[in-house]
Amino acid sequence: MTRISDIQAKKARGGKIVMLTAYDAWMARLLAADAGVDMLLVGDSVGMVELGYETTLPVTMSDMVRHTRAVRAGAPEALIVADMPFLSHQIGITQAMRNAGRLMQQGAASAVKLEGGGPAAATVERIVSSGIPVMGHLGLLPQSVHQQGGFRRQATNPEAQLQLVADSVALENAGAFALVIECVPADVAGEVTRRLHIPVIGIGSGPDCDGQVLVTHDILGLSGDAKPPFARQYVDVGRAIRDAVKCFSADVRSGAFPHA
Ligand code: KIV
Secondary structure (H helix, E strand, C coil), X not given: CCCHHHHHHHHHHXXXXXXXXXXXXXXXXXXXXXXXXXXXXXXXXXHHHCCCCCCCCCCCHHHHHHHHHHHHHHCCCCEEEEECCCCCCCCCHHHHHHHHHHHHHCCCCCEEEEECCCCHHHHHHHHHHXXXXXXXXXXXXXXXXXXXXXXXXXXXXXXXXXXXXXXXXXXXXXXXCEEEEECCCHHHHHHHHHHCCCCEEEECCCCCCCEEEECHHHHHCCCHHHCCCCCCCCCCHHHHHHHHHHHHHHHHHHCCCCCC
């Protein structure tokens, strides 16, 4: 069983942490048990890459519980972080604690992740005080896509950069066990990584973070045109699926499948 202390020890040793998203049991097993990634993230990106939404905003708690449970079924030993979806933690502390508890109890997550700095730090503190590990998320916040003017780079001016550093320190002080930092300039991400004692996992934020996370669909070639520019595609699974399905269809139509 991978534990939070293992992830934190990796930062202390200077080892790089690998996190990828998973939304179902089969992929969870491939990524964690077979390929040995350090942490699985059941991201609310499930809404965009699996459910066909334009943003993560329509994703519900029920969606997250269902997908987290599936990921746990496929990866019983993995450190699984479940995203708290839009409006599952912003309305009040009681609501936030109840929903974080649901992801742990019904989804069997190891930890939850929530987006935001500033006021989110108080929420993180309360959830952590109830025994639930929390990962913070700063920089590009997909749940605030309309407020941030689209899926675009954040912390691009000195004022926003100072705010980002302050927010990251506030989240660490609130008890977050790690932080995702999305789409900010590499030097700012590096500065945050050096300042914090907790692991900083980057996405589109340069090489100086303690680890990297990507949406698994992006590395597998399953995102089409939606792949963000910072992601790297390692294989074209989309093409393999298309080719296999064309062969199957041809065999059915010609009578070559099944055998008599
Ligand atoms: O939902 C998600 O997949 C995420 C990652 C992009 C960090 O939050």
